[in-house]
Amino acid sequence: MHPSALARCRPAVAAALALVAIGCSRPPPLLADAAALTQAQRALAALPEFAGRAPHVHAAALFHDDDIEIAIVDPGDARTLHTYRYRQGRWRREDAMGHSCAQWRDALGENNDDLALQRIDFATAARVRANWYERARGVPGALADPDYDRLSGVWFYTRDHRRSVGRGDDGAVDSDAPPGGGRGSDEPGSDQPDRVAPGPGERDDGERGQWSTGPISGQGGVGYQIEFGIDGSVRRFERLR
Template sequence: MMKRFLFACCLLLSCKQVVKTVEETFHPVAEPVKKPVDTPSSSSTSWSSDTSFSITIKTEAITQHIEKRKDSSFSVTIETDAVLPSTIQRRIDSTLSVTTKPRSSSSLGESHLLKAEKALRSLPQYAGKEIFIYSSVHFYGDGSIRTMLQHPENPEYIDNYVYQNGVWSAPRPEQVSIKDRIASRLVSLDKIHFSTAAKVASTYNEKAAGIEGAKPLTSVYISIWDNRVRWYPGTINGSREKWSIEFDVDGGLRRFERE
């Protein structure tokens, strides 16, 4: 009797398995769809806060560099106009090795000045001609530059030029008197390097930082007399002291003494 009961149970189980196999054949069950996994080559890391500050670091462009240099450390430097909130800074530090530094507010940088000088030399009216600067060149912290040039055709004429947003303006006539000694206030652009203004600004601010009450400069300029160049400012004013500072034509510190 027991053998018959066991035989019946086995037969029943076998039938159920056959039915299940047939049902799966004609009515297959869809397998769950796996969610795609983001790869480092197309990922980005974003942070934001309620103070309308946000920052996104795209990693697609640097993935190959990381793969090639797995044996070395990798870091990212972020230049920002604002101080990062502490909560965001902690989240950045926990994700990447990041150095944050404030972006310079001044455009008295060497690369900016080199670009401006190159653009000046490329003015079509001076193609194939030597450019002579008249009287002065002013370099401002907002990136603008003002200067006067001797007219390319008439040496008795002087034109004003302004550099803004990466472009030199059209010439604007400067009124000069017959009493002005134009020839004595001219210097060839070949003898002046705009990038020297960055060197002058850096040295000036370094000295000013050690004088109580002195403020960093916001502009640098050249004055031309007797065909010689002199860089300004020539003084550093503190709350308790006044210092005289002088540079040579290449921006080297020539003199620095208390008055």
């Protein structure tokens, strides 16, 4: 190559290398970074407005690739909720709203929708995300369209609503509810559900909450229901009928 032509190419090569370097140094999505999620949880608990008092999460926490949204009970007024959003390493308090269930907290006991922040492990959201994508990779077409079929987020509910649905008024387990044990085929297209028996502490009343995502959609509109344990592991993976 002629020296003058080489000189003209150098800026373009340098620019290309710079773009590669930026791409390689880009941090992982917040939802995929367990350490960053743990740091976000610690930062929330350390906000000045809580002044050493344990924040209580109301109903649900929403985790996305670039932010976290969560409702917190006002520590000075249980009748008020505040929405907090975590983005780019900082928490910001947004809207305030009434806490209509505040008067029932004591009567409901552990069945109320408020849960101490310290009883939620934000880092588990990263494991839920990883397990969702692991199963989605085995479903034909599930990840073919990144605009519509990607995981939109991970939710943590402060109560496990599956337990409420699976029990009758007398507390007995509904015969139509999915059993907790046994394992079927986890191959896409199988009619047999993949069910894993609860792990240690899974049925302990001290373990509250439910991790959840949307279903996995594949080719031809075929969908798969996926459920998670409190530790983020897959507890059920089943083709929707």
